[in-house]
Amino acid sequence: MQVNMRSISGTKKGHGVDSAYNDLVRLLERGGEFQVLKNTDSLTDILHLHTVDLKSLRLIRHFHKRGKGVVITCHMMEDSLDGSLSLPKFVVKYFGKYLYYFYRQGDRLVVVNPYYREELISKGLDPAKVSFIPNYADERLFFEVNEEKKAALRRELDLPLKAPVIVSSGQIQRRKGFDDFVACAQLNPDYLFVWVGGFSFGRLSDGYDTYRAIVADPPQNMRFPGIVDREVVAEYLQASDLFFLASFQELFPMSLLEAAKCGLPILLRDIPLYPGILFGHYYRATDVQSFSDWIRRICQDEAARRKGIEDARRLASIYSETAIYKQWKALYEELRPGRTTV
Incomplete structure (x- = not known):
């Protein structure tokens, strides 16, 4: 199965979204069942987005027109901007509206903790589309030493x-x-x-x-x-x-x-x-x-x-490699035949 994985997190180093994205790519590649294409416009079996910009929005429409499934990992919520970036309140407010509009376009939404699953549901998103799959830290980089x-x-x-x-x-x-x-x-x-x-x-x-x-x-x-x-x-x-x-x-x-x-x-x-x-x-x-x-x-x-x-x-x-890989495999398999509506 081919997965088009898109993220622009690499333009800024030293933050968790970039680490989560790269570790997930390596996890899927090591599993041997997925061909991961990174940041391409190519039409694949699944589009998996980690970035909520306008190009991602255009890709969603492109994939949906051709009956392909779209997964969005929800790395942020409106309240996660508070205390992170110094932005005017009106910017945060309107970005929040756009953020939840963007999330509604996905066939499956993945949150990295169960607390935010409930938040998305409270914003009117379909509970059947929202899954909790935690982040994964690469065990070949991070391990105990004597x-x-x-x-x-x-x-x-x-x-x-x-x-x-x-x-x-x-x-x-x-x-x-x-x-x-x-x-x-x-x-x-x-x-x-x-x-x-x-x-x-x-x-x-x-x-x-x-x-x-x-x-x-x-x-x-x-x-x-x-x-x-x-x-x-x-x-x-x-x-x-x-x-x-x-x-x-x-x-x-x-x-x-x-x-x-x-x-x-x-x-x-x-x-x-x-x-x-x-x-x-x-x-x-x-x-x-x-x-x-x-x-x-x-x-x-x-x-x-x-x-x-x-x-x-x-x-x-x-949160082992085996446990997290199984969850991603199951999610992708749900969308494998093409776009699935629930």
């Missing part, structure tokens, strides 16, 4: 061999809880805090001016490697002791999956999304002081550390 390899990576990355290393990754934005990450670093000067990522959308990134100043002149116990290749992201995760993400809003963070595949204990803000996708296999807190308390406990208490590692392994198993 203590010897971990020490070697720390030397290679110029990280301390003894001090605990707390890592986060992704875009630097207000929504990602960057302020709390910095505050926790200030409360724990004997720990090293590393944020791998940067300002993928430049000055449009919410909080850019304030955060840019911190990145340019960081506290002594903070590092900002910037936007790096994903192989390097994996190395920072493998060299660290704890993954800490204080986001206020997420869809299904790729960085979290990547950390789980690397066997890192995971500490997150307690938000409504996570119980339905992580099933309790993570540590949670609500404010800077409780984050800081958990950071020290996980790094100092062997039982807490071991539990965090086991939780990460359970998540890695739930």
Whole structure:
């Protein structure tokens, strides 16, 4: 089966949509049952869109006229712009209207968490068309390493061999809880805090001016490697002791999956999304002081550390290559004969 996979996420590096798109392409190619054509106008069995621009809209009409099925992965909702990009409210409002119009054109809509399935249904989209298939992090890039390899990576990355290393990754934005990450670093000067990522959308990134100043002149116990290749992201995760993400809003963070595949204990803000996708296999807190308390406990208490590692392994198993591939195969097979109406 041929799949035309379209995304322009690669024009901006260092964000989750681009990672999710590339990992899905590799997953399908390795399965051996799909021929994936990337960013082409060619007519294939399935059109799978990750980008909501006008060219994608034209492709939908082109495929539908010829009886072909269209899948749209819904990487964003209207509220995901809040705290991510500094945009006028009227722009966000009208973009939201366009976004849901665009989603209505798909034969199948894929959301990366069950919470947003309910949101799409509340906007009037057909429940039969909306499926939950989580993101997938490439297991050939993100995997556990032993203590010897971990020490070697720390030397290679110029990280301390003894001090605990707390890592986060992704875009630097207000929504990602960057302020709390910095505050926790200030409360724990004997720990090293590393944020791998940067300002993928430049000055449009919410909080850019304030955060840019911190990145340019960081506290002594903070590092900002910037936007790096994903192989390097994996190395920072493998060299660290704890993954800490204080986001206020997420869809299904790729960085979290990547950390789980690397066997890192995971500490997150307690938000409504996570119980339905992580099933309790993570540590949670609500404010800077409780984050800081958990950071020290996980790094100092062997039982807490071991539990965090086991939780990460359970998540890695739930969101394994085999499990996610089966879900995509089943979805594509539903549309194989051509356009299907439900």
